[in-house]
Amino acid sequence: MKAAEKVNAHLVNAGRPIDGLDLDLYDIIDLRMLSGLIGEIYANEVASLQSDLARNPDIDGYPDILDLSGLDLQGDLSSFTKQDFLKFPRGGLEVKNTFGVKKSKSVWTERECRSAHIQNVLVWKAHHRQTNNLIALQSNYINRIPQIVAGFFADDLQENDWTEKQDPKEGSTMTSFCQTTRGAFEKLTRGLMFSDPQFFQIKY
Helix, strand or coil: HHHHHHHHHHHHHCCCCCCCCCCCCCHHCCHHHHHHHHHHHHHHHHHHHHCEECCCCCCCCCCEEEECCCCCCCCCCCCCHHHHHCCCCCCCCEEEEEECCCCCCCCCCCCCCHHHHECCCCEEEEECCCCCEEEEEEEEEEEEEEEEEEEEEEEECCHEEEEEEEECCCCCCCEEEECHHHHHHHHHCEEEEEEHHHHCCCCC
């Protein structure tokens, strides 16, 4: 929760006007990029709060947060190789964020609170089906600013808790992905870490 509060403060600051620049970041960044950005900032904040955790320095690395417990490295990762970071042998924590999938035919205005417009089962996406020790965040727009409103955790996800990997359509700029199933959502809701009932209508 402390990490989420720090992320939300960063997001508020990022939405403030810059002197002499007529630009609102949240009007130009799309939801997919924004969701990923929130997850990245959160992972960084979690790692900064615990001395036995570290942010994975490889952009393609897995997991997002490395478990360094018992190693007493003082933040020095030089003993590890790029291959180690791609699939860290000691494991750690993966972080995913979602704004929720919009209901069919729901009319939603950009940067409006999404609670009444999203499906009851939250979905998180990944590029593979091996993700475990998952911190799953939900974000929403509060006063037109993106904010983390809930966090879940599961350490018992299996491959069948993810859909088969989908390849992008020809000509699409999307990458291949899979997403959590209803069963995964049920596991994650059992590990509810925090939520903000003021902005939340989904019951877990």
